[in-house]
Amino acid sequence: MLIKKPSDIPSSEITDEQVYVNRREFMRKAGNIGLATAAALVIPSACDAGVPKTAIAAGAGEQVKDKLTSFEDITTYNNYYEFGLDKDEPSKNAHTLKTSPWSIVVDGHVAKPATYHLEDFVKPHKMEDRIYRLRCVEAWSMVIPWLGFPMADLIKRVQPTSKAKFVAFTTLHDPKTMPGQRSNTLDWPYKEGLRLDEAMHPLTIFATGLYGKPLPNQNGAPIRVVIPWKYGFKSIKSIVKVSFVETQPRTAWNDAAPSEYGFYSNVNPTVDHPRWSQAKERVAGEYTDRLKLRNATRDTQMFNGYSEVASLYAGMDLRKFY
Ligand SMILES: Nc1nc2c(c(=O)[nH]1)N[C@H]1C(S)=C(S)[C@@H](COP(=O)(O)O)O[C@H]1N2
Ligand SMILES: [Mo]
Numbered sequence: 001m002l003i004k005k006p007s008d009i010p011s012s013e014i015t016d017e018q019v020y021v022n023r024r025e026f027m028r029k030a031g032n033i034g035l036a037t038a039a040a041l042v043i044p045s046a047c048d049a050g051v052p053k054t055a056i057a058a059g060a061g062e063q064v065k066d067k068l069t070s071f072e073d074i075t076t077y078n079n080y081y082e083f084g085l086d087k088d089e090p091s092k093n094a095h096t097l098k099t100s101p102w103s104i105v106v107d108g109h110v111a112k113p114a115t116y117h118l119e120d121f122v123k124p125h126k127m128e129d130r131i132y133r134l135r136c137v138e139a140w141s142m143v144i145p146w147l148g149f150p151m152a153d154l155i156k157r158v159q160p161t162s163k164a165k166f167v168a169f170t171t172l173h174d175p176k177t178m179p180g181q182r183s184n185t186l187d188w189p190y191k192e193g194l195r196l197d198e199a200m201h202p203l204t205i206f207a208t209g210l211y212g213k214p215l216p217n218q219n220g221a222p223i224r225v226v227i228p229w230k231y232g233f234k235s236i237k238s239i240v241k242v243s244f245v246e247t248q249p250r251t252a253w254n255d256a257a258p259s260e261y262g263f264y265s266n267v268n269p270t271v272d273h274p275r276w277s278q279a280k281e282r283v284a285g286e287y288t289d290r291l292k293l294r295n296a297t298r299d300t301q302m303f304n305g306y307s308e309v310a311s312l313y314a315g316m317d318l319r320k321f322y
Helices: 016-028 071-076 089-096 116-120 150-159 197-201 252-256 307-313
Strands: 052-058 064-065 104-109 113-116 128-135 140-150 166-171 191-195 205-210 222-225 240-247 280-283
Touching: 016 071, 071 140, 104 116, 113 116, 128 205, 128 222, 140 150, 150 197, 150 205, 166 197, 191 197, 191 252, 197 307
Parallel strands: 104 240, 140 280
Antiparallel strands: 052 064, 104 113, 128 140, 140 205, 166 191, 166 240, 205 222
8 A cells, every 4th residue: 555655645635633643753753852752652553644543642651552532523522611511612612712912920929920921931941742631520531642831840930939839720701702701600710720749740731732733722722731630620721820829729610519529630430420430431532422421431540540640649538639
């Protein structure tokens, strides 16, 4: 079978996955990416115009062999309540979000509080490819190739004081462009928080892109949090504020339903949601129908497979701190 070179393929036939995978393969051959990222690519045996779709969803330590979720699924099956409650609504509605200019306030217990233009917030940091499994509390998961930088790098730059124990994040509040904020589904703006050591963990990133391109609006443009060992709702989208605080901050889902969503929300197959099991998950793309838990066939792993974070919770009862 003829293996077409990328230049032989009309651009209309090149999918976002191909562009991304080809670029990574080129960089790997050129020796431009480190061992950890190079190991994240597996070349398939199939000779299908060179479209490797198998990758390793890698944490800093543990590596799970996995198939990347397609660009199509990642960008049309979303939770972003500011743009609708159904999974297909954010991709239809989020075009109204105005992502430029964009500024981010850093305040609270830091030596260097500031209001940054997005460019200045991002520019000093080295961007990295990170393939992470994102596991929604609704028991579906995706494997997403993010582009971003470690949150720890930003935290070191703004220099939290000894009073800073938690980091609180806030999404844009703009009912004019975010139709969901015109009803009281959540107490807007969407809020999330992490303990400072969780925010500093090398797996925790600010993401500005996926599949090698800027984040689509429905995925949280222009900048979002991605924290891969926690349920998806901790990965707050379209952030405008990062506050360093002394006490555990309020979070959108804990406010809305405290018995169902805790502050920690670590992926944990042994602690069920009050209304459904968390033992298994459905891998997005394997079924084209709506969320159906009976199709959840993959065993959910403790900390979503990122076992290197376990030491953050040593001695804590994760049933109590859910
Ligand atoms: N501001 C905001 N951030 C949010 C949400 C939201 O509704 N609003 N949904 C969360 C949930 S429940 C999940 S599972 C992930 C989904 O991210 P994705 O659509 O990029 O896969 O975003 C999280 N971040
Ligand atoms: Mo979610």
